[in-house]
Amino acid sequence: MSKKFTPGVISANDLREGHVVYMNDAGQWVLRLKDAAFLDDPVIAEMWLNIANAQTEKVVGAYLAPATLGPNGPEPAHFREAFRATGPSIELPGI
């Protein structure tokens, strides 16, 4: 292994609309990080990533996003993933 494995969730962007999606335990794409399947086994994570990457008609850019497991499900392990999960940290103009 050239790179140390980091536990996480499979995330991507929805092809048609662009929004952030996560893969849940049933292999479906869902909107909320806390509903994603938490993957802490490198072999299983790679298997799920291969499945995700094959769904090119549904999503773009699937990857293993670093996460930790909290009381209510996965939580972001990096601030980038926190912003992806919640949207811009700023108030959007005119909204």
Added chain:
Amino acid sequence: MFQPSDFDSAAIRARAAQFRSQVARRLDGSLTEDEFKPLRLMNGLYLQLHAYMLRVAIPYGTISARQMRQLAKIADAWDRGYGHFTTRQNIQFNWPKLVDVPDMIDALADVGMHAIQTSGNAIRNTTTDAFAGASADEIADPRPYAELIRQWSTDHPEFQFLPRKFKIAINGARADRAAIRAHDVGLQLVERDGEIGFQVFVGGGLGRTPMIGKELRDFLPASDLLPYLESIVAAWNLAGRRDNKYKARIKITVHELGIEAFSDLVEAEFPARRAAFKGADQAILADLKAQFAPPALPSRESASFETALNVDALLRDWAARSVSPHHNPDYAVVTISLKEHGAPPGDATSDQMRLLADLAERYGQSELRISHEQNVILPHVAKADLPALFESLRKGGLATANIGLTSDIIACPGMDYCALATARSIPLAQQIATHFRDLGLESEIGTLKIKISGCINACGHHHLGHIGILGLDRAGVENYQITLGGDATETMALGERAGPGFAYTEVIPALERLLRAYLDLRQSQSESFLDALRRLGPEPFKDALYQEAQRHAAQ
């Protein structure tokens, strides 16, 4: 005013139809993402952190009232009611759905606009001085040349597989308001013995390896512009590195070969290319010059404006920041701030876009410009109309009197939007703006250029800020490096890193120490931050920045 030719309109329509078909084939599975990505990038469509992003070209920053109104309509119909004006004089829509993008591009084509070559390894939108064609210190209007470059570079068959992107900027005035030496090619219009030509710079750029462009020709006759540019791009196309994308820009080619050797390559290309241009370009240029001729400006009195200035302090404060000299003394160039304190720099809501379009029609010959500093310009406003314009802007929340001050910050989208970002930019800009306003120090500090980038690619031009801020990811935490002494003008300089970075919450206290030190150190109110820094050197300013940290270290 310039109107696209039938040829251009047809080309834009054809490209829109082509892209609609490409999107359809992506959605029905005929194209994979790997196949589709280069096609969408050729049409300005990125995938960001939370959504797609469509980058629309505003060629050389010039836009009509009608086009601005169409941008507002697009923002309302297919985005979230706002757009973001960028340092490259483009507008970005942050929330389009892929399924809607073909309709957006058709709507752009309805007003002669497009997103072609706003992305990818192409010759990008040529940027200019946003006061072009209006300012009092202009040698020649750069826009006919910029449009000529646009026509020449669009789908240029030789340049479809460049090593990397390529950016050209032209400045036509004595003051450089286009940061030309921070571009792959920078062109300065000059006059010699009654002839117009260009001083040509090459190899400038920011990003991870910032460099100031070097002079390639001190005087290029204007009629040689296209063959000479073609020689530059051709020389780089052959000599540029394709083994490493971080070394592929022309600045690295020029740096590695040396300016003399690179000049030899260009000059070797030039004769045959010069001979191949048989005058069609000059005929087009002559037509463009006529189309870009200044609008007929009727004579207007300006005494009423002077009177209004004397009685209205708010107008006086705004005019002091936003009004610049026009070549016609009855008129003025007006810069409208898109940097309301606490708002994201460069964002405009659809209502604001419509107001800008209305005001351009009522007071500004239906013309607007987008500046590389992310503000909007009305280039031809009669001084007699300035009080009424100011009132309308005030009602629309567009009369912030902060041009050139602490809160007139350039900031990239940063990690609130951008997939490449390593830290946030916008919230820091918002907090800096409100903090110094609340302290009441903004007008006391005077001219100050703060520029913020959320990653090393430097879209926020931090190297050129009097104070530059670069956001990085240090072990999973946002960390901000501060550079001092950058300058985006004709006295261009790259800022120097002051020292270790600051945590997100430490940046504003550090800036306050820095700027209070400046107020103590300056000789007089007329000595700007940059002037004081140049006179004293960075040491006293670094001392102020790191005072707190040193005290902690000593404990």
